[in-house]
Structures are given as structure tokens and as C-alpha cells.
Amino acid sequence: MHSILSSRTSRPVISLLALGSLLLLSGCDLNFWKMTGHQTTMVTAGPVAKSQLDLFYVTCWVTLVIFILVGSVLAYATFKFKARSDADEHAEPPPQSHGNPLVEMSLIAASVLSLVIIAIPTLKGIWYTHDVPEAQAANAYNINATGYQWWFKFEYPAEKLDNGMLLSTGNELVIPAGRPVRIQIRTTDVIHSFWVPKLAGKVDMIPNRGNFLWLQADEGGYFWGQCAEYCGDSHAVMRFRVIALAPMEFAAWVANQKGPARGVVAATGATAGARPQLANFKKNEYGFTAKWAEDATVSPLQNWQDQQKAPASEDTVLIAEGKNLFWNKSCIGCHTVRGMTGRMAATGDAAIPAMGVAGPDLTHVGARTSIAAGLLENTPAQLARWIAHPDQVKPGNKMYVTGYQGMGIKISDPEAVAIAAFLSSLK
Amino acid sequence: MDATIKTHFTDKGSAASNRPSLLWRPSTSTKTGLMSWLTTVDHKRIGFLYGVFALFFFLVGGVEALLIRLQLAVPNNDVLTAQQYNTMFTMHGTTMIFLAVMPLSAAFFNYIMPLQIGARDVAFPRLNAFSLWTFVVGAIILNIGWFMKDGAPDGGWVGYSPLTSKQFNADHSIDMWVMGLQLLGVASIAASLNFIVTIINMRAPGMTMMRLPVFVWMTLVTAFLIVLSFPAITIALVEVMMDRLFGTNFFEVSHGGMPILWQHLFWVFGHPEVYILILPAMGIISEILPCFSRKPLYGYPIVVFSGACIGFLGFAVWSHHMFTTGMGKVATAAFSLATMCIAVPTGVKIFNWIGTLWAGHLKMRTPMMFALGFIWMFMIGGFSGVMHSAAPADAQQQDSYFVIAHFHYVLIGGSIFALLAGIHYWFPLMFGRMVNEFWGKVSFWVIFAGFNITFFPLHFVGLNGMPRRTFTYDSNLGWNAPNQIATIGAFILATGIGIYFTLMIYTYFKGQKVGRDHWDGRTLEWSIPNPPPEYNFKVIPQVHARDAFWYEKHHQAEIAAEKAASEKAESEHGGIHMPFSSIWPLMCSVGLLVGAIGVSVLNHDPREGFWGVKIATALVGGVILFFSAYMWALEGNEGYHLHPEEDDGHGHGAKQAHH
Structure with a gap:
């Protein structure tokens, strides 16, 4: 009974398990492996996220190749040298060999080499993603982002208002497309993290520490972002959006934003329509339409x-x-x-x-x-x-x-x- | 080294027996009853207790995990509130790391390590008991919040400042988290010093360092990691405690404190901690693979060296947990490259494990299945680790479910698989009963399947942008299916764990009895009867080779003559020295418990006038601690001698001579 993994008795158990899991999973949408969601890191819309994704693929391919090589040897060894009978198990023990320095050193050398393949683009990536490339620095558009428990404030240093304050929006950051955007990030309370996966990896907002990141949306678009550092009760629902607009559209948006609020004046004698009832939402009903x-x-x-x-x-x-x-x-x-x-x-x-x-x-x-x-x-x-x-x-x-x-x-x-x-x- | 030299006991009729002990010390001749467990100094009983407590908390952490997975089964779920969910993931992490995996490793260090080096106990048996009870006290303080209004801690297991400050977390849950971890640190450091001294000083004659079983080597490296890394978190925790209790200024932002300092201190501890969790597992695997391949470990020196190398490099990579904190290009590059370096010694281990299998006679028993499962799962976790080391790519992965998938592959597929393998492997030694192979394999396959169904999809949902530590998520982001699958997988995994432990409990009471050396083992622990007698070795063995017991089995005549000679010598010295039991280690821990309740649990809001009670309680705890330590010192290290007559496997033949 206590024999090998393909014993007659454990096989039905495994098959049952596999079948059971398949049945349970059949209700799910199994396309998730494509990773094309609104907030995915795998479909990029700008050079920073793209360079990060390219590097990810380098690490992915190198490790996959090693996994397949090492895994094949492991699988081969497991099946080739498996004792197949009681007699096998009690046979004279195999030669008590202790290793082979040449084999071991070559494997170490091979591992170091494959790490170099990853290390070089990593260093390049660190330098590239750190700040706006010098050639484009003058063209960069500046934003200040501040984290609060639990929302984001975005300010536009280039857009001073009549009252001397900066133009500011909450939770929806509108940026010009096709040019680098350099974002100074701050927090007023605990640590938060600014993350718009399709545009750039995250950078933390840390108290008493000025951080920045840069990103660029190649074309107009609407992007999902979310706080990525646990920041208390509502961390999960500290989300934001980034909207990239073509230059003309962006200028029009700024002009409108700088203007005063849109006043709707009730004409004298106008009568109220039927007041809508407060809709009855379930407590956990957040979903978008x-x-x-x-x-x-x-x-x-x-x-x-x-x-x-x-x-x-x-x-x-x-x-x-x-x-x-x-x-x-x-x-x-x-x-x-x-x-x-x-x-x-x-x-x-x-x-x-x-x-x-x-x-x-x-x-x-x-x-x-x-x-x-x-x-x-x-x-x-x-x-x-x-x-x-x-x-x-x-x-x-x-x-x-x-x-x-x-x-x-x-x-x-x-x-x-x-x-x-x-x-x-x-x- | 002759064990009799270690005792300064004199033999029959000496001064020791005539001089009344300053204090009464219970003898281990009473082997049952609650007091025998509370006062025990036997490394095997202490190891067993570590294991029992660890497995209890493993189940607690598992229930927390299932609640987390239930909440995330569908988008916008409300099984738990946000605060309950945050408490669950905080306590799940803290419990699994500090109260499950670490003490389970400690259980093996305690039980197996002295047996593998041919020792009769650890160097400081009472300190060992103190470590155990202080661990229990720390666990109580960490979990006491479940039964209080304040609730259990909810600052995340990394407790990032300033979320742990009075301003953002006013209730006592964080105080209890701080104090609980502090006590666990005391327990771990005391235990580790004990293991280091034991391994260096108490090896049997001939057991040179390069003949140590790899598990002992990994125990040694882990112990050094604990001794060197825990001070960092001790300091950080003291600072948080002072900020919270006395309004100091270490992390207090409004007065110029630096929250980033916490992260550095935490991860200077936290990254070695990762290796504290995995190195014992690697040690266990390095014992099991040779045994079930019937071959020595391939490339022993390089496996040992790479283990030590991982230990050293473990201190040089802490900031890779902080790639997103804006460290600048050079620091990021340095920690990126250092992290990649760790892949080399880790890879070496995997190559050598495969080398061990090569040309062996692989006996596919359950421990071997877990060990092979370990290699596969650890490879996947290791490769996703390499992906994290590329800092720019990590900027997308950090704090996402990709990281969750990565470290669960390392911690479950790695540590837990190895620890489960270890329990199964050493069960016949510890309890003299054999675990049923069929049900063992069933438990392995259910655990293996459940684990992969749970955690493999999380790679995808992480790359698809789902951040960790979120109690809810929206339905339009493509995260629904993988979360649903993961939840189903978690329950399959839980079923597997359930089968495993049901099987172990059944075997403990009803399993088939087996003789010694059930697996045809290679190391010294298999040379003794099972369950092991309290004195472990009737005769301290002479070690002539690595895989000492294998050598003994193949050189029986030589060894028999040698044993007879040593036995005679030892008998002439007065027989086997056994220490008396002691209640004072437990009492020291009780002092710590009372003091910790004073510091962290009682209310110190001055408006309610509780300062008096709070300080008084802390002081009472301190007095108990110091009084007990004093008594510990005064009671002396008396013991008694044993003269085992027959090696019948239960120590029953031993005649006791009290001194």
C-alpha cells in the first residue's frame, strides 16, 4: 500500500479532486489570465509603464527557461530513479556519492550569467523610470499630488487662480497626453501610494519626505488608479482616475476649471418638479453601471x-x-x-x-x-x-x-x- | 567530548547529596500530570509543547485566512466590515509568522537538533523552558484583543508608522501588538542563544562542524539570524511604545519624526526573518531527500556554505521591500543587485537536491512527496522573487496580489510543506507510531491541489492591478474569477490540512507501532529507541562520518566495541546526569505576562485615573520576574543520575539515583 504516487488507491482520489475543482470552476469566467482589466499592468499606455512591463517580460522569460530546464531534470530524476517495487527499496543501496565540484561550479556560473541578463535591463530601467529624461525635462508638465485618509488631492502649479491658490481637483487627475508629467507626491497623514498601473508603477507618499514620479500617457485615455499602501480602514476604497487629453482639449479643460462654478439660477416663479426619492442602495452595492x-x-x-x-x-x-x-x-x-x-x-x-x-x-x-x-x-x-x-x-x-x-x-x-x-x- | 565531564556532579555519596538543596527542585521522575509539564526542562517535551502551541495557532491563522478568502470570494462582499477585514489580515500575517511557522521550526530545533548531534539535552535546559513560556505569553498578549472592546491589532503585520501612532490608532490593539512582538523577540533570542551554545559545545565526540547534519547547520544559521536581526525590531518596537505611552518623537510626524525610519528598522529585521522562516525548512528537506533517496546529500559543503551565504546576504537586501519609497537610483540599484545575488545560493540548494535524487533509490513515501512538492513550489516562489528583484518591474508588483502569490509560494509551498514533511518524517521517532501512507498521500495531494488552486490565480490578479490589503474590490476590473477560484482553493487547502491533522491525531492514539529506525535513517536520532528515552542516548555516540548512523549501521562490529567501552567509562563516572525540573522559568514568564498586561492592555487614559493600576500592575510583573530569576539562580543546578540497564525503548529499565 505504501508505495508510489500512482498507487491504485490514490488515483481515484486525485481524479475526483480534479473533477470536483473543474465543476466548481466551470461557473467562472476563465479569461482572467489575459489580464486586460481597466487597472492592469500588462497593457500599458505610456513609456514608463512600458519599460517596466518590458523588464517584467525579460525576468519572466529568463526564469521560465530556467524553470523548464531545471524542472525537466527534476521530473526526469523523479521518474527515472523511483523505486518501483519492494525489492527495489531493499536492494543494495546506490553508490554513496558526495557530489561533483565541477558540475556545481558550472551551475553556479550559469546562474550568475542568467542573472546578468536580468541585471543589465534592470539598471537601465532604474535610471530611465526614476525621472523625466533630460531631453524632455523642459517639456514636463508638473502636478502636485497629496494623499489624505482616504482621497487624493491634485494641484496644478502652473495654473494659479485669481485668489492666489493653485487649481485643484479631487480624485480625478486630468493630464495632457503625449508629454511627460512630473508629479510631486506628498501626504498629510499616513503613508499612501500613488499607482496608475497602465501609466507607471507606484511611488509611496510618505510623511516628512518629498517623493516624485513621472509618467506619460501616449494618447488620450481614461485610467484607473488606486492607493497601494495600507492606510487604515478605507484603504481599499481610496481610488482615483487619471484622464489624459489631447493638448487642445486639455487647454479647454483647464480654462473651464479655472473659471468659477456654474451657477444655475432659478427663474422667478419656477416651480419644483417632483423631488426624486433617495434611492435604496444595499450596503455593499458599489458597482459601476x-x-x-x-x-x-x-x-x-x-x-x-x-x-x-x-x-x-x-x-x-x-x-x-x-x-x-x-x-x-x-x-x-x-x-x-x-x-x-x-x-x-x-x-x-x-x-x-x-x-x-x-x-x-x-x-x-x-x-x-x-x-x-x-x-x-x-x-x-x-x-x-x-x-x-x-x-x-x-x-x-x-x-x-x-x-x-x-x-x-x-x-x-x-x-x-x-x-x-x-x-x-x-x- | 565525554558527557560526564560536562557535569560537576560528583558521584555516589558525595557532598551534593548530603547538602540540602537551598530550594526544592522537582525531579523528572514524575512523568505525568500538569506540574511535570509546567516544570519540564526536557528538550523533547519542550519541543512537543512548542509544536502543540504552534499547530493551535496555525489553525487560528488558517481560520483568519478563510475569513479573508470568504470576504474576497465575490466583489463588494460584506461578510466582514473593513475594520474586521483589516484585523484579519494583520493577525493572519502576525500569527502565521510569529506564532505558527517560527515556533513550529523551534519545535524541530528543540526536539531533533540535540538528537542529531548526539547530545542529551540543550546547553541551558531551564532557559529553554523560559523561551517556551515566554513565547506562550507573547502569543496571549497578541491575541488578548479578540476578547476586548479594543479588538485585535489592525496595523498590518509590518505595522508601518505613522498608522501605528496614537493619532491614527488610539486604542490598545497596537500596544498589545507591540508588546506581544517584544515578548516573542525575547523568547526567540533566548532560545537561539541556547541553540548556538548547544550546537557549538554539546556535539558528540567526532561530530565535527562539517559532519553536522544539514538541519543542524540550518538551525545554527537561523539562530544567528534571530540573534542578530531581532534587536533591530526590538529597538523599533521600543520606539513605537515610547511614542505611544510617553509622547516621544521617534515617528511622530508633527514633531519632525521620521516614519521611514520604522521601515528601515523593520525590514533590517524583516528580511532576515524571511530566511528565519525558510532555512529550517531547507534543513528539513536536506534531511528527508537523502533518507528517501538512500544516498548522502549531494555537495554537502556547498549546501552548507550556501545556507550560510543566504544568512549573510539576508542582511544586505532589506531595502528591496522599500523600492517604492523613493530611495533614489543608486540605492535602488544596489539593493536590486544584492537581491539578485541571493538567487545564486538558493539555486545551488535546488541543484544539489536534484543531485541527491540522481541515481538514488527514491522511496516515494509521504515525507518524500512533501519534499518534492517543496522543491517545485519553492522554485515557483523563487522565480517570482527574482522578478521582484528587478526594481522597476517591482514598482508594478509591490503591494499587489502578485507579491501575495510570491510569498505564499515560499511560505506555504516552502516552509509549511517542509514542516508538514518533517512532522510526518519524525512522527515514528517521536511517538513510536507510523502514519498511514495512503491517507498521508491523500493529504499531500489535497493540500498540493488546494494550495495551487488558491495561489496560482493570484499571480494573475496581481498583475491585473489588484492591490493587497483591500477588503473589497469592484466588479468591472477583471478580478472576479481569480478571486472566486482562490476562495474555492482555500477551502480545498483547508480540507487537506484537516485530513493531515486528523491523521496525525489518530496516529498518535491508534497508529501502528513501529520499531526504531523506521525509514532506514542516516542521522543519529534514528539510532535511539522510540519514543526516545528522557536521556536520549544510553551511550554518547562516537561519530566517524557525516551521516553518522548510516556509518554505524555499516560498521556494526567496530561501533559495538566502542559503545561498550564508553558505557563502562560513563558508568564509572556516575551514570547519566539528568537535571531536576524547575518552576522558575515559567514564573519568570508569568512575571513578563503580568508586566505586559500593565504596559499594554490596561487603560492609561489619565481622565479615568488608571495610571495607578497600570503602573502597579507593571511593577508587580517586574517583581515577579526578578524574584523568579533570583530563585532560578539560587535553586542551583542539581540533578540526579540514571543508570539505564536495558535499552527497551521506554527508559523503563532505568534505575534512578537521586543526589
Whole structure:
């Protein structure tokens, strides 16, 4: 019984196991080995990610060849020298040989050689991916990226606003395509990591340490990114997007962003439409709609472009109510909406601007494709859900903990719907 | 070296027996009952206890892993909350590394190493007991949070600053993590010093360094790695503790502290730790392959040398865990190349293992299956390791599931496979019973299949951009299928582990009894009866060659004459010296437990006025510790002598003479 691996008794067990696993797996989409997802490292869109992928393939091929060579010898030795019977096992022991220095030294030399094949492109890659190549340094576009628990702030040092601040966006970084982008990365709290796999490998955002990386999108596109260093409760949902635009398109986007928020004024006498109900989402229902699927017919970039346009019709009364609530529920304490002023019941008649900086700048939030750091699709329904019950969407988020709980802010479901309508109008 | 020289006991009727002991020390003549286990100083009992605790925590860590896989089975799942999930992966890593694999290796160091060098115990038996109990205390402190409001630690097993600071993690879970690891460090360093002294000083006559079994060599290298690397994490943990308790400024960002310092200190420990986990496994494999090939290990000197080389290089590559921290070109290049260098000695081991198989008579028993499985899985894990060494490529792999796949191939396919092989291999020696081959092979194949179904798809999902330590993921990123497969695989793996341990427990009670040297072994532990008598060797063996027992079996006449002569000599010196048991190592650990509860578990919020209780508890712990250490010193190192008459395998024939 205690014989070799192909014993009569263990074979059925193995077959059963294999069959069972196959049955269980048959429900899965087995195309995953192609690795063509939105956030893949295996389909690149710029020179940094490409050089990293090329190096990966070098390591992959070298190790695969060695694996096949060594594996074949191992497999051969296992089957060739296997004792096939009790008599075999009790035969006179084989020659008690102790090794052969020549064989061992040659194998060591061969291993060193194959490592050199990997080492040379590795060194090249380290130098290339470290910073923008000198020839293109002057052409590089600069961005500052800052990590917060749990969102990303992106600032444009080249784009000063009238108030002296830098143009800033939250969680969606728009860059010019076809030119190098040099990103200074910082954090205000714990360690985060900036990672857009299709464009470049990650670099960590570390407190009290200035880091940078460079990347370049060869063409316009919409790219998924995510924090890659464990940073507390909501690390898994600290996501972001990078949108690369052709130069003209990028210039137009910057011009719009630098402008004030889009004010929607309710015509006198306009009446409110039927107020939408707060949609009933399940706690774990985060998924994006079908237009963001991996195999959707419309490109993600097209989705983004569609998001820039104002809708044909808007409920101006609801928007005005939402704006009023945005001020009176103290949202302006943490969020900026440039070019707008409002009144708070608490401060009487004075018109005050929305200049909070603890949270993302919301001046053009309606034009973003995602909210809550890339977690939810930016629709009025998801916005209302996020505003009404942030604690149920994103564990430990500061809007809830320091805002709602810390300051005693309460927002009812209908109020959240109105605020969502207001924010959606900020294209 | 004659064992009788090691004792300063005099024989019959000497002063020692007339002088009353300053303190009472229990004798090992009581072999059953709780007290005999709590006071034991027998390396075999200590090794067994290490094994039992380690396997318990292996199951705990396994349950944590299954919960992680359940949560990730489908996108946007809510089996666990974010915080529960973060706690699970933190404790899964911490438990598997510090409470499962390390102590399981320690179990083999304790049990097998002295037998392989022909010694009757380790150099410092009471220190050995202290290591065991301090390990248990550390494990308690680490896990106590499960039963408290604060919960278990959730800072990741690497505990990156500043996430472990008071500002970002106010509750006590991190204090307990810090204190628990600190105690485990004490246990590991004490145990390692013991092993080093044992291996250097207690080898049987003729057991030169270059005749040591490779497992003993790897024990020695591992012990040095522990002694040299744990101080780094000890320092780092002290700094975190001071930041948290006394508001110091080591990692505190707002006062200019440097969180990056934690990473350097952690990985200066953490990378050698990787080899602390794998070298014992390589040692076990280097014992099993020759035994089941019926041939000596191929290229013994170079295997030993490459093991030591891995140990040295292990200290030179810590920053490859930090390729994404912006170290600059030169540092990145240096650590990249140093990391590639480690592939050479590792490759050498694999070549030599294959060389060992070559032209042998391979007996395909379960330990051999695990050993061969080890080589295959370790090759895959090693090759993905080489991929990480190319720093720019690693920038895409770091902190992704590709890394998860890599180190589980090394730690399960490597360490765990080898440890399971070792348990199966030495089971007949430890308990005198043989594990059923059929069910052994079934357990191997289920574990092998489950492991690969779980972890192979994770390579793909990692390269497809999925970061690690994420409690949820979206459904539109192409990550669904591999995660689902991995979860199914995890349950198959768990089934395999279940079969394995059910089989071991069954065998312990009901397995078929076997005589000594069940596998036709090559090393000295197989020369003694099973289960081994408390004194291990009736006669300290003379070693004439590597694979000492193989030599004995093939030179029986020469050895018999030699043994008779040594036995006579030893008997004239008073027989076999055995130490009394002692309760004080356990009491020292109890002191550490009480002190650690004071420092890390009790509330120190001044508003609640608990400083008094907190400090008092810490002080009481300190007093217990120092009192016990004092008593330990005072009780003296008395013992008794044994005169085994018959080698019947159970030590029953031994006549005791108390002194």
C-alpha cells in the first residue's frame, strides 16, 4: 500500500479532486489570465509603464527557461530513479556519492550569467523610470499630488487662480497626453501610494519626505488608479482616475476649471418638479453601471466627455434649495466652491464664499465621473446616498467622523437629494 | 567530548547529596500530570509543547485566512466590515509568522537538533523552558484583543508608522501588538542563544562542524539570524511604545519624526526573518531527500556554505521591500543587485537536491512527496522573487496580489510543506507510531491541489492591478474569477490540512507501532529507541562520518566495541546526569505576562485615573520576574543520575539515583 504516487488507491482520489475543482470552476469566467482589466499592468499606455512591463517580460522569460530546464531534470530524476517495487527499496543501496565540484561550479556560473541578463535591463530601467529624461525635462508638465485618509488631492502649479491658490481637483487627475508629467507626491497623514498601473508603477507618499514620479500617457485615455499602501480602514476604497487629453482639449479643460462654478439660477416663479426619492442602495452595492464594464462599447474616455456636458433640463428650484443647504449645513467648512457666495442662517445677511480646504474642491464636481474617491459613480442618486449616509458607504471617512459626528451635522434624505442636485449642476 | 565531564556532579555519596538543596527542585521522575509539564526542562517535551502551541495557532491563522478568502470570494462582499477585514489580515500575517511557522521550526530545533548531534539535552535546559513560556505569553498578549472592546491589532503585520501612532490608532490593539512582538523577540533570542551554545559545545565526540547534519547547520544559521536581526525590531518596537505611552518623537510626524525610519528598522529585521522562516525548512528537506533517496546529500559543503551565504546576504537586501519609497537610483540599484545575488545560493540548494535524487533509490513515501512538492513550489516562489528583484518591474508588483502569490509560494509551498514533511518524517521517532501512507498521500495531494488552486490565480490578479490589503474590490476590473477560484482553493487547502491533522491525531492514539529506525535513517536520532528515552542516548555516540548512523549501521562490529567501552567509562563516572525540573522559568514568564498586561492592555487614559493600576500592575510583573530569576539562580543546578540497564525503548529499565 505504501508505495508510489500512482498507487491504485490514490488515483481515484486525485481524479475526483480534479473533477470536483473543474465543476466548481466551470461557473467562472476563465479569461482572467489575459489580464486586460481597466487597472492592469500588462497593457500599458505610456513609456514608463512600458519599460517596466518590458523588464517584467525579460525576468519572466529568463526564469521560465530556467524553470523548464531545471524542472525537466527534476521530473526526469523523479521518474527515472523511483523505486518501483519492494525489492527495489531493499536492494543494495546506490553508490554513496558526495557530489561533483565541477558540475556545481558550472551551475553556479550559469546562474550568475542568467542573472546578468536580468541585471543589465534592470539598471537601465532604474535610471530611465526614476525621472523625466533630460531631453524632455523642459517639456514636463508638473502636478502636485497629496494623499489624505482616504482621497487624493491634485494641484496644478502652473495654473494659479485669481485668489492666489493653485487649481485643484479631487480624485480625478486630468493630464495632457503625449508629454511627460512630473508629479510631486506628498501626504498629510499616513503613508499612501500613488499607482496608475497602465501609466507607471507606484511611488509611496510618505510623511516628512518629498517623493516624485513621472509618467506619460501616449494618447488620450481614461485610467484607473488606486492607493497601494495600507492606510487604515478605507484603504481599499481610496481610488482615483487619471484622464489624459489631447493638448487642445486639455487647454479647454483647464480654462473651464479655472473659471468659477456654474451657477444655475432659478427663474422667478419656477416651480419644483417632483423631488426624486433617495434611492435604496444595499450596503455593499458599489458597482459601476454597465457603461463602465471592461467590455463596454463606449470608451471610458467618452463617458468622461459626456459627463462634462450640462444636462438638457434641470430642476432649478431643487438646485437652489441644495445650494442653500450646502451653506447652512456647514459643507462650506471643508469644501470650496469657487465663484459662489451664499448666506448662512447663523451669520445673518453676509454673503460668504465656500472656501473650506479640508475636503476636495467641489467647484466642478459635477463634471467628475466618480465620487467618494473613485468608489461610486457620479450620478445624482449616488451623490445623494453618499451625502445622506457617508458612514454606510466608506468606513471611517472624515466627512462623517469629524463633520457629521464631530459637528453634529444632520442631513435628512430629502435634503441630501437637494444637495446632490446642486453638486451635480457644478459642471 | 565525554558527557560526564560536562557535569560537576560528583558521584555516589558525595557532598551534593548530603547538602540540602537551598530550594526544592522537582525531579523528572514524575512523568505525568500538569506540574511535570509546567516544570519540564526536557528538550523533547519542550519541543512537543512548542509544536502543540504552534499547530493551535496555525489553525487560528488558517481560520483568519478563510475569513479573508470568504470576504474576497465575490466583489463588494460584506461578510466582514473593513475594520474586521483589516484585523484579519494583520493577525493572519502576525500569527502565521510569529506564532505558527517560527515556533513550529523551534519545535524541530528543540526536539531533533540535540538528537542529531548526539547530545542529551540543550546547553541551558531551564532557559529553554523560559523561551517556551515566554513565547506562550507573547502569543496571549497578541491575541488578548479578540476578547476586548479594543479588538485585535489592525496595523498590518509590518505595522508601518505613522498608522501605528496614537493619532491614527488610539486604542490598545497596537500596544498589545507591540508588546506581544517584544515578548516573542525575547523568547526567540533566548532560545537561539541556547541553540548556538548547544550546537557549538554539546556535539558528540567526532561530530565535527562539517559532519553536522544539514538541519543542524540550518538551525545554527537561523539562530544567528534571530540573534542578530531581532534587536533591530526590538529597538523599533521600543520606539513605537515610547511614542505611544510617553509622547516621544521617534515617528511622530508633527514633531519632525521620521516614519521611514520604522521601515528601515523593520525590514533590517524583516528580511532576515524571511530566511528565519525558510532555512529550517531547507534543513528539513536536506534531511528527508537523502533518507528517501538512500544516498548522502549531494555537495554537502556547498549546501552548507550556501545556507550560510543566504544568512549573510539576508542582511544586505532589506531595502528591496522599500523600492517604492523613493530611495533614489543608486540605492535602488544596489539593493536590486544584492537581491539578485541571493538567487545564486538558493539555486545551488535546488541543484544539489536534484543531485541527491540522481541515481538514488527514491522511496516515494509521504515525507518524500512533501519534499518534492517543496522543491517545485519553492522554485515557483523563487522565480517570482527574482522578478521582484528587478526594481522597476517591482514598482508594478509591490503591494499587489502578485507579491501575495510570491510569498505564499515560499511560505506555504516552502516552509509549511517542509514542516508538514518533517512532522510526518519524525512522527515514528517521536511517538513510536507510523502514519498511514495512503491517507498521508491523500493529504499531500489535497493540500498540493488546494494550495495551487488558491495561489496560482493570484499571480494573475496581481498583475491585473489588484492591490493587497483591500477588503473589497469592484466588479468591472477583471478580478472576479481569480478571486472566486482562490476562495474555492482555500477551502480545498483547508480540507487537506484537516485530513493531515486528523491523521496525525489518530496516529498518535491508534497508529501502528513501529520499531526504531523506521525509514532506514542516516542521522543519529534514528539510532535511539522510540519514543526516545528522557536521556536520549544510553551511550554518547562516537561519530566517524557525516551521516553518522548510516556509518554505524555499516560498521556494526567496530561501533559495538566502542559503545561498550564508553558505557563502562560513563558508568564509572556516575551514570547519566539528568537535571531536576524547575518552576522558575515559567514564573519568570508569568512575571513578563503580568508586566505586559500593565504596559499594554490596561487603560492609561489619565481622565479615568488608571495610571495607578497600570503602573502597579507593571511593577508587580517586574517583581515577579526578578524574584523568579533570583530563585532560578539560587535553586542551583542539581540533578540526579540514571543508570539505564536495558535499552527497551521506554527508559523503563532505568534505575534512578537521586543526589
